[in-house]
Amino acid sequence: MARLNADNEKRARDLIALYPESRSSLIPMLHVAQEQDGWLMPDAIAHVAELLDLTAAEVYGTASFYDMFFTHPVGRHLVSVCTNIACLLNGGFELLEHAEKSLGVSGGGTTHDGEFTLEEVECIALCGEAPCLAVNWRFFGSVTPERFDTLMADLRSGALADEVPPHGTLCRVRRSVGLPAAATPESVTGPEVPSAPGGGRPQSPGTT
Amino acid sequence: MAEQTENKPDTVTITLDGKRVTAKPGEMLIAAAERAGVYIPRFCYHPRMRPVGMCRMCLVEVKGPRGFGLAPACFIPTSEGQEVVTTSPTVKKAQDGVLEFLLVNHPLDCPVCDKGGECPLQDQTVAFGPGETRFVEEKRHWAKPIALSDLVYLDRERCIQCDRCTRFADEVAGDPLIEFVGRGDSIEVNTFPDQPFSSYFSGNTVQLCPVGALLARPYRFKARPWDLEQVESTCTMCSVGCRIAVQSSSNELTRYLGVDSEPVNHGWLCDQGRFSYQYVNSDERISSPLVRKGDELVECSWGEALAATAKALESAKAVHGPGAVAVLGGARLANEDAYAWAKLAKGVLGTDNVDAQLGDGLPAELVLGLPRATIDEACAASAIVLLAPDIKEELPVLYLRLREAAVDKGVPLVELTPQSTGLSRYAKASLSYRPGEAALLAKALVDGATGDVAGSKAAAVNGARALLGDNPVVVLGRPSVAESAASITAAAAALAGLPGVRFLPALRRANVMGALDMGLAPGILPGRVSLDAGRDWFSSVWTTLPTGAGLDAAGILSAAAEGRIQALVLLGADPAADFPDRQLARQALAGAGFVVAVDAFLTESSRQADVVLPAAAFAERHGTTTNIEGRITSLGQKIVPNGVSWPDWMIAVELAARLGTELGFETVEQVWDEVERVAPSHAGITCALLADRRFRDGVTAPLGAAPPAITGTGSAPAPRPALLAFSGEAPAVSLPPLDAYSLRLVSRRTLYGNGTLVQHAPGLAALAKSPCARANPSDLDRLGMGKGGQVRVRSNRANFLIDAEPDPGVPRGSLSLAFNSVDLEGSDAGALIDADAVVTDVRVETP
Numbered sequence A: 001m002a003r004l005n006a007d008n009e010k011r012a013r014d015l016i017a018l019y020p021e022s023r024s025s026l027i028p029m030l031h032v033a034q035e036q037d038g039w040l041m042p043d044a045i046a047h048v049a050e051l052l053d054l055t056a057a058e059v060y061g062t063a064s065f066y067d068m069f070f071t072h073p074v075g076r077h078l079v080s081v082c083t084n085i086a087c088l089l090n091g092g093f094e095l096l097e098h099a100e101k102s103l104g105v106s107g108g109g110t111t112h113d114g115e116f117t118l119e120e121v122e123c124i125a126l127c128g129e130a131p132c133l134a135v136n137w138r139f140f141g142s143v144t145p146e147r148f149d150t151l152m153a154d155l156r157s158g159a160l161a162d163e164v165p166p167h168g169t170l171c172r173v174r175r176s177v178g179l180p181a182a183a184t185p186e187s188v189t190g191p192e193v194p195s196a197p198g199g200g201r202p203q204s205p206g207t208t
Numbered sequence B: 001m002a003e004q005t006e007n008k009p010d011t012v013t014i015t016l017d018g019k020r021v022t023a024k025p026g027e028m029l030i031a032a033a034e035r036a037g038v039y040i041p042r043f044c045y046h047p048r049m050r051p052v053g054m055c056r057m058c059l060v061e062v063k064g065p066r067g068f069g070l071a072p073a074c075f076i077p078t079s080e081g082q083e084v085v086t087t088s089p090t091v092k093k094a095q096d097g098v099l100e101f102l103l104v105n106h107p108l109d110c111p112v113c114d115k116g117g118e119c120p121l122q123d124q125t126v127a128f129g130p131g132e133t134r135f136v137e138e139k140r141h142w143a144k145p146i147a148l149s150d151l152v153y154l155d156r157e158r159c160i161q162c163d164r165c166t167r168f169a170d171e172v173a174g175d176p177l178i179e180f181v182g183r184g185d186s187i188e189v190n191t192f193p194d195q196p197f198s199s200y201f202s203g204n205t206v207q208l209c210p211v212g213a214l215l216a217r218p219y220r221f222k223a224r225p226w227d228l229e230q231v232e233s234t235c236t237m238c239s240v241g242c243r244i245a246v247q248s249s250s251n252e253l254t255r256y257l258g259v260d261s262e263p264v265n266h267g268w269l270c271d272q273g274r275f276s277y278q279y280v281n282s283d284e285r286i287s288s289p290l291v292r293k294g295d296e297l298v299e300c301s302w303g304e305a306l307a308a309t310a311k312a313l314e315s316a317k318a319v320h321g322p323g324a325v326a327v328l329g330g331a332r333l334a335n336e337d338a339y340a341w342a343k344l345a346k347g348v349l350g351t352d353n354v355d356a357q358l359g360d361g362l363p364a365e366l367v368l369g370l371p372r373a374t375i376d377e378a379c380a381a382s383a384i385v386l387l388a389p390d391i392k393e394e395l396p397v398l399y400l401r402l403r404e405a406a407v408d409k410g411v412p413l414v415e416l417t418p419q420s421t422g423l424s425r426y427a428k429a430s431l432s433y434r435p436g437e438a439a440l441l442a443k444a445l446v447d448g449a450t451g452d453v454a455g456s457k458a459a460a461v462n463g464a465r466a467l468l469g470d471n472p473v474v475v476l477g478r479p480s481v482a483e484s485a486a487s488i489t490a491a492a493a494a495l496a497g498l499p500g501v502r503f504l505p506a507l508r509r510a511n512v513m514g515a516l517d518m519g520l521a522p523g524i525l526p527g528r529v530s531l532d533a534g535r536d537w538f539s540s541v542w543t544t545l546p547t548g549a550g551l552d553a554a555g556i557l558s559a560a561a562e563g564r565i566q567a568l569v570l571l572g573a574d575p576a577a578d579f580p581d582r583q584l585a586r587q588a589l590a591g592a593g594f595v596v597a598v599d600a601f602l603t604e605s606s607r608q609a610d611v612v613l614p615a616a617a618f619a620e621r622h623g624t625t626t627n628i629e630g631r632i633t634s635l636g637q638k639i640v641p642n643g644v645s646w647p648d649w650m651i652a653v654e655l656a657a658r659l660g661t662e663l664g665f666e667t668v669e670q671v672w673d674e675v676e677r678v679a680p681s682h683a684g685i686t687c688a689l690l691a692d693r694r695f696r697d698g699v700t701a702p703l704g705a706a707p708p709a710i711t712g713t714g715s716a717p718a719p720r721p722a723l724l725a726f727s728g729e730a731p732a733v734s735l736p737p738l739d740a741y742s743l744r745l746v747s748r749r750t751l752y753g754n755g756t757l758v759q760h761a762p763g764l765a766a767l768a769k770s771p772c773a774r775a776n777p778s779d780l781d782r783l784g785m786g787k788g789g790q791v792r793v794r795s796n797r798a799n800f801l802i803d804a805e806p807d808p809g810v811p812r813g814s815l816s817l818a819f820n821s822v823d824l825e826g827s828d829a830g831a832l833i834d835a836d837a838v839v840t841d842v843r844v845e846t847p
Ligand code: SF4
Pocket: B158, B159, B160, B161, B162, B163, B164, B165, B166, B189, B208, B209, B210, B211, B213, B214
């Protein structure tokens, strides 16, 4: 997909209507675009620009500022390994190293089958269960190298499909701007998020 | 910047480095200090753009409630009693630190950098920097350089993220096509992938960049700044008259830089102007006189060429009368050239068949006779009414000024146009009219509309009318060359009825206003007087005068086509390419008895001449030029004329001599002295006045209050003639009915086109566009061509195949074709247009 589909264009227009300045809806609109394609495809950026009467360069400038917007393709699963202080002390770097070996890519890279993109991130606020990681912004705590491999296998096989939505899926953007939930089946249906495997507190989606 | 309210004082007093200094309230400290003679170093601050406080180079100590603290001088407005220190050890330490940081990633490849030698980063590092850096880490690396557009390259390693280029693109040009991409240590300036920085104003960013990050492709590696010589001059690529510094090295032009002229260009140039120096350097310039031998033009001496020309002029006049001689063009010449040629044509040969415009302008009485506004006055008017071509395409820096007035000062723009323009998106009201119906719409705007008019809704017209206020300025030109001048004259006559209205002409050739001032139009004499009114006065200074008003360009070409013009002089004019009616122009060139072209290039027209006289180009001669406001500025000379080219005035002098008369000039200054003496509108504008630094922005003619009395030459002067005033009479325009199957043609110019000068500037020639027909989507739908595609366009003159594109900016019932596309191969708007018709109707068919 490239430009926003009809549903998402409608969603984008609803977002524009929420703000006195149309440009204020840029970030939520980019989330809609990223949810659609998993990353911000150039045509989607151009489409968002058109809807806001901006140039694509302006939208691109904003999108590229934020780490959680991807202007390059990412795999079906974005694996974000934390190496910030708590995780570092509890083996975050070892986990990252293991992940690199096990997936055969280095930080920022995507596996050949397009299944996984591995990235190193700063604190994702799950310090209590360090070392930890997020997959498509759903959190997994106390990740040992063994658990990492099981997790990847489950993700690959689809066993976790209910818990880990496709990359880009966000609920809170829609909720916090009062938009109806996405109608498309591949998106989650509401603000409820499945609780993370491996116990722990109920997880909230990763971003606002 | 802070708004000034009425009860605020006009000035504030601040203490700057212990001295009391008066400043404007709200003005930024950096500017107040600079006026007081204290230079605070800076990178991101630019007086013509909004401050951003990005680079921190301008840190100074400002006293606050808790004592002195560092603050950016470009971002802190002055206020009463403020205490500021710019030289303390704290400030010095801050400057050292900022520069050390700015250089963390800077490659310091000055020896291979275009900016080296005129680089604010070099200069301020030397003047304010620490001298040493403590950073030993690897610097970041980027591909060097990348192309942002066809004209601008970017070396991202050198960029110090000052935000000048990106602010310019957004705030000033309105083309935010470059942005900061990424963040932190991976930040870069870039475009959206595959969407180049194709802005008409991109070259300004190269001049603005305080380092060598942005580079002009045509100038890259061409010169070192310290090798360049320069002279101040005025751009003559269009009639805005931007001030420039012309730089050269070894008798070759190397670049133009924008000079900040407060009333005109604010330092900006368009890319057409900035890179036009390339044509002067072109190898294809004519370097020697040419004379026709059979089918060929062969080089000859000046003597031979002048003798042949004089003989042709003389015999045409002797056998058929002065009316058999005609002069076309002159709007690209300097004022002095225009005067010399006007004197030769009207005062020696006695012909009034003289026209500087090529059927794409407006009558001289109208342009000279309407009350005139300056650009500043337009930008401060109660409203700006546009009845003009696309200003962005034809007078680019005027577009910047008007855009700024609309966006930053809230001056309402009211546009009367047959097709949307570059200013439409900024217009409070964009009223479209069907070609030929400009006057109906203009009348409705003046008197109010009771029903829909010319394709615009009554409510829209009345809404626009309510915006006009009590001193509107009308920007007046030809919105389309496929709509007759009479139609626009009638509309202008209606608009002249607006209370308090003034006009800013939007005619495009560089010195068209100067040429009209100098009398290069039928029915007028130099100094904005009519032939009749000036007859007595000029009989005392010229030997002869035309007996009555002559023909305009269309009349001259028709007469030539019918064999009634025995000698036709083309003064830098290429009617075959520029006259709207291509067929008539070609027939005229074939039908004229003898054609003399005074030109710098061989064009379609000058190739058909019997004699070609090589004219000196821009920067090869000095003199003066006049912009749309009537502002007279200097043209500087920096290089010697190509080959044996002469300035045009000198050619006129030599021809006159061979006709047995002395024009009486040996230098440009002598020509101007005579202009000042005899041209009523130019009284008092002496060479000395123009050379005075206080008038470096030029002076507008006529001088304000009571111009000094004119002193005639020798004999007692006749009473000074009154300046032209527009009679207010509107020509009758009768519009043929439009049949349901036809579309009315709109034809305008784009900035880069098939023009001789642009085509001889390689950097610009590549940017010219191929022809394309634009129509409203609904009109194309009717043909079953909603998505566009190839169509056949047919008028009663010609038909051809051309690509069509849907464009909602073209109203229903119209078809738009650019007038100056390249690669015409027959699909040419000029082939469709009939000079005698008010409008041109065309059929669009599937091929
Ligand atoms: S390219 Fe030049 S003007 Fe643009 S941000 Fe970098 S240093 Fe400033």
